[in-house]
Amino acid sequence: MPHVEVLPNSAAHIAPGWTYVVDTGYDPSKVALNPKNKKRAAAQPRVPRGENELSSRQQLAIARRIAELNRDNDPSKSIEIPGKAAVPKTQNARRIIQYQRQIKHWLDDEEAQLAQLQQAPQPRAAAAASRLATAPSRRSSTMALIPPTASEATTPGPALPAPAPAPPKPRNERDDERLLSIDASMPSSVNPAELQALLSAPPLSYAASHASLPPVDGPPRRHFCDNCGYWGKIKCMKCGAKVCGLECKDAHEATRCLKWA
Amino acid sequence: MPPKGSKKASAAAPSQTLVLDNGAYTLKAGLVSANGAELSYDDCAVIPNCIARSTRDKRTYVASELEHCKDFGELAFRRPVEKGFIVNWEAEKAIWEHEFMGAGEGLRCDPSDTNLLLTEKPNCPKELQKNCDEIVFEQFEFAAYYRCIGPALNAYHPFSASSLFSLPQECLLIIDTSYSDTTILPIYNGTLLQTASRRLTVGGKLLTNYLKELSSLRHYNMMEETYLLNEIKEAVSFVVPSAQQFATDLERTWKGRQGDKRELDSSIVVDYVLPDYERAIHGHARPHDPAQLRMRRGLQPLQGPREDLLPLGNERFAVPELLFNPADIGIQESGLSGAIMEALSVLPDALKMGMLANVVVVGGNSLIAGFMERLETDLRALVPAQYLLNVSRADDPIKHTWLGAARFASQPERLRDVLVTKAEYDERGSTWLGKKFTTM
Ligand SMILES: [Zn+2]
Ligand SMILES: [Zn+2]
Numbered sequence: 001m002p003h004v005e006v007l008p009n010s011a012a013h014i015a016p017g018w019t020y021v022v023d024t025g026y027d028p029s030k031v032a033l034n035p036k037n038k039k040r041a042a043a044q045p046r047v048p049r050g051e052n053e054l055s056s057r058q059q060l061a062i063a064r065r066i067a068e069l070n071r072d073n074d075p076s077k078s079i080e081i082p083g084k085a086a087v088p089k090t091q092n093a094r095r096i097i098q099y100q101r102q103i104k105h106w107l108d109d110e111e112a113q114l115a116q117l118q119q120a121p122q123p124r125a126a127a128a129a130s131r132l133a134t135a136p137s138r139r140s141s142t143m144a145l146i147p148p149t150a151s152e153a154t155t156p157g158p159a160l161p162a163p164a165p166a167p168p169k170p171r172n173e174r175d176d177e178r179l180l181s182i183d184a185s186m187p188s189s190v191n192p193a194e195l196q197a198l199l200s201a202p203p204l205s206y207a208a209s210h211a212s213l214p215p216v217d218g219p220p221r222r223h224f225c226d227n228c229g230y231w232g233k234i235k236c237m238k239c240g241a242k243v244c245g246l247e248c249k250d251a252h253e254a255t256r257c258l259k260w261a
Numbered sequence: 262m263p264p265k266g267s268k269k270a271s272a273a274a275p276s277q278t279l280v281l282d283n284g285a286y287t288l289k290a291g292l293v294s295a296n297g298a299e300l301s302y303d304d305c306a307v308i309p310n311c312i313a314r315s316t317r318d319k320r321t322y323v324a325s326e327l328e329h330c331k332d333f334g335e336l337a338f339r340r341p342v343e344k345g346f347i348v349n350w351e352a353e354k355a356i357w358e359h360e361f362m363g364a365g366e367g368l369r370c371d372p373s374d375t376n377l378l379l380t381e382k383p384n385c386p387k388e389l390q391k392n393c394d395e396i397v398f399e400q401f402e403f404a405a406y407y408r409c410i411g412p413a414l415n416a417y418h419p420f421s422a423s424s425l426f427s428l429p430q431e432c433l434l435i436i437d438t439s440y441s442d443t444t445i446l447p448i449y450n451g452t453l454l455q456t457a458s459r460r461l462t463v464g465g466k467l468l469t470n471y472l473k474e475l476s477s478l479r480h481y482n483m484m485e486e487t488y489l490l491n492e493i494k495e496a497v498s499f500v501v502p503s504a505q506q507f508a509t510d511l512e513r514t515w516k517g518r519q520g521d522k523r524e525l526d527s528s529i530v531v532d533y534v535l536p537d538y539e540r541a542i543h544g545h546a547r548p549h550d551p552a553q554l555r556m557r558r559g560l561q562p563l564q565g566p567r568e569d570l571l572p573l574g575n576e577r578f579a580v581p582e583l584l585f586n587p588a589d590i591g592i593q594e595s596g597l598s599g600a601i602m603e604a605l606s607v608l609p610d611a612l613k614m615g616m617l618a619n620v621v622v623v624g625g626n627s628l629i630a631g632f633m634e635r636l637e638t639d640l641r642a643l644v645p646a647q648y649l650l651n652v653s654r655a656d657d658p659i660k661h662t663w664l665g666a667a668r669f670a671s672q673p674e675r676l677r678d679v680l681v682t683k684a685e686y687d688e689r690g691s692t693w694l695g696k697k698f699t700t701m
Contacts, residue, residue: 062591069470069590072285072343072441077338079314081355082321092691093400097350098391103343110386119320158485158643191610199449201456202699206344209384209460211445211600213593219504221588229475229575230515245518 058240061260068260075102107206114205227251274405274680278376278670279361282411283353284310284665285342286465286625288324288360289663290368290639292375295673305660306368308360312339312352324356325367332538333488345382345441346389350396357533358403376680377403380411380662383444383458387695393669394694398686399634403682406697408449412437414665415621415655416451432615436636437662439624440465441471443584443597445604447616457607459600462592463583465626469494471590472580480571489544493533497546497573500631502638514574525549525574535569546573581599581629585639598639617644620652623661627654636655 088094090254151250203209223232225244234249239258276296282289293300313322314337322330331337339454343354361370377397381390390408397406416429417489429451437444443461447454473490477483483490501507514530517523530549536542553570583589585596595603601620605613620640627633637652645652655661670676679701686694 034657045301066462066590066592069474071470072340072466074337077337077339079312079321079337081312081352082323083355085351085355086358086402089402090395090399092395096396097354097400099350099392101348103346103348106346106348106386106389107344109388112449135693190609192608195449195612198454198456198612199452200700201454203384203455206384206386206460209458211459211461211594211603214588214595214599218595218599222586224579224589228479228516229579230511237409244515247519 053239061239061258064260072103106112109206110205226256274375274677274682275376277370277374278378278676279370279372279633280378280663280667280670281402282380282666283342283347284440285340285345286310287659288356289660290360291663291667292368292370292377293667293670295671295676297671297673300664300667300671302657302660302664305663307659308356310340310342310356312354313337313354314339324361331542333486333536333542334538335485336488338486338487342441343440347381348389349394350392354396354400362401372401372403374404376405376407376670376676377401378666378676379406379408380414380666381408382441383410383412383446383453383455384460390698391691391695394686394691394698397481398683398691402683405682406686407679407681409674409701410446410453411662411666412446412463412623413448413451413453414669415662416448417665417669418661430619432612432619434601434605434616434620436597436620436622436627437624438464438584438597438622438626438632443624443626445597445601447608447612448602449612454608454612457604459604459699461584461587461594461597461600463587465491465494465624468498468580468583468626470574471583475580476571476573477574481569489536492543493546493573494570494580495628496544497531497533497577499578500581500585500629500635501578502631502634507578510578511575513583514601525551525572527551529577530572530574532570533574537569540597549574581626581632584626584632585635597598597636597637598643601640602643614648618649618651620650621661622652622654623658627658 018025088097223242224230224246225232226236226241227243227248228251230244230248232244234243234245235241236243236249236252236257238253239261241257243252276294278293278295280291280293285311286309288306290306290308291304293304301420308325309327310324312324313327313330314320315322315332316335316337317332339352341351341356341458343345343349346351361368361530362372363369379393379397381393381399393408394406397403397408412435415435416433418430420430427504430448433448435444435446435448437446442464445459445461447457457487469487469491472494473483473487476490476493502512510529513526513528515523516525527549531546532549532553533546534541534544536544544675550571553568579589581591582653585598587596594600605616608616617640622633622636633652637650640652641650657664681694681697
């Protein structure tokens with residue numbers, strides 16, 4: 001039995017479950033499976049409930065699809081290297097050449113190490129952590145809350161308790177203020193200490209290097225027909241995707257509905 | 262910097278350097294002598310960085326061998342670089358050996374008598390950097406080595422032939438929109454300003470995969486046709502100049518609804534003639550012909566040779582639009598121009614102005630029709646009116662970073678300052694080396 005609902009302009013229908021905005025900026029598949037950081041979700045001003053809000057199931061579906069679109073290699077297809085390989089010359093080389101890990105494993109390791117440094121009690125480690133973490137924490141709040149497991153996600157229960165109290169103001173708000181404060185006059189030369197700090201700052205972690213969410217006051221997200229790519233005007237009640245009309249609704253249900261759920 | 266006059270640093274360094282921009286999609290490579298000679302894009306070879314396997318002719322193609330492939334149908338790829346970083350050394354080693362070492366034609370070197378200048382993407386996990394350094398010295402045994410953020414070396418391009426400016430360029434904002442992702446890299450005197458660098462998830466790979474997904478959903482199953490869809494993307498994509506034009510073009514490519522069918526606008530909609538790998542290895546696009554579609558559906562008798570057509574309408578502009586509106590498919594990042602402003606917001610005003618006055622775009626996505634115009638329009642709307650905004654695309658956006666690196670490597674005094682010799686590595690190890698390259 002098809003369920004079709006024409007979207008009201010001001011919002012009302014929310015699927016059961018959570019309503020935080022998903023942030024898929026980093027590796028979405030990883031974020032979906034390891035909800036480590038709830039700061040951004042908690043700190044996000046509560047936008048009035050509207051069509052921007054997605055159910056956890058939809059969030060997970062989006063994250064999975066983006067991970068799929070962003071994949072470099074298909075682990076299910078192995079291609080043997082032709083010919084006889086040169087022998088590894090050292091133990092290090094042998095170990096490295098034999099790794100069958102994918103990039104997500106290395107990035108997971110990096111995040112785990114940063115988290116460990118931040119928690120380490122020893123003063124030396126703590127100093128190292130703060131040095132390493134100042135920049136990365138800029139973005140550590142961008143991994144929004146996603147339900148921990150797929151099974152939980154596909155059977156959303158009653159609403160969860162509210163997330164932990166709001167952490168310090170997210171960095172990007174400050175950035176926005178600075179952005180607006182660009183002075184009309186020619187700026188004076190750069191403060192040498194400030195320049196030195198910029199030049200010698202360590203790199204951000206990979207996760208921390210991603211751009212932030214679009215500004216809240218920017219243009220609203222556009223929605224497209226899941227089937228033909230025209231404007232999405234009708235919402236599929238099974239999966240939350242949008243379609244443009246009845247014809248595409250039928251096609252959607254026959255093809256992609258719940259594909260990434 | 263290594264101590265000046267250090268015996269080990271200066272004694273052993275050979276005079277030729279393999280300059281290698283090790284991209285996920287292609288390697289850009291060339292041998293450069295440290296004699297300050299003029300260099301050009303022609304000194305750079307572009308080599309697929311993959312091992313491909315065809316289930317049809319049962320052949321495996323390593324890197325440049327792909328040029329002998331005559332049937333790209335269902336071709337599967339193994340890529341050693343993921344998200345821009347070298348992850349699989351088994352495959353990368355095989356490709357390097359195949360392309361640069363041993364007997365054979367073309368670009369050949371003996372690592373023990375060659376320096377390696379290897380570029381990497383920003384924000385590479387340390388463990389992967391360490392793996393790379395260990396392989397370079399312990400497996401390949403290069404005589405000396407420098408690993409650095411490739412795009413930063415674009416500061417070593419002269420402004421113009423008769424330039425009064427000294428190098429490196431003082432303020433340079435590189436937008437690198439490549440296969441793996443898109444990065445925004447403010448560079449000061451050749452040094453990347455790390456805390457002001459930003460990354461967008463969308464790159465050429467994601468665009469190709471998105472087009473593959475849409476075409477498979479709407480027309481044929483093409484999920485195994487990555488090569489073809491990349492070719493189609495390069496042939497038909499364009500970036501709309503504005504959000505208004507996006508809406509207009511979306512109307513022109515809409516089929517209408519039941520009972521109110523519209524004629525597709527054949528000034529936008531194209532039919533891509535798919536290659537059959539017998540008469541043609543490559544396909545081509547031509548204006549959409551509704552009669553062809555009716556013939557294919559059996560509504561009209563077939564005329565002329567049998568052809569498989571892939572109609573492309575809103576896919577032509579909705580796919581590359583993700584660079585400017587990643588939220589269109591739910592990626593929670595601002596678009597390119599917003600991310601550029603976010604990156605610059607970290608900098609003091611004087612640097613911000615300097616960067617905006619010298620924006621250079623590199624990477625293959627910048628070749629999509631309309632990309633540069635859209636970037637400039639979007640940026641102009643965000644940059645304060647009194648700021649000078651200069652946005653240009655490198656003459657060859659694929660090879661430009663390589664050429665910057667090659668120009669750097671052609672100057673003996675610059676190279677001497679950064680190279681680490683194998684003897685130094687053997688003495689001090691990879692942890693020391695990792696720290697050295699990070700702080701240099
Ligand atoms: Zn539709
Ligand atoms: Zn659905």
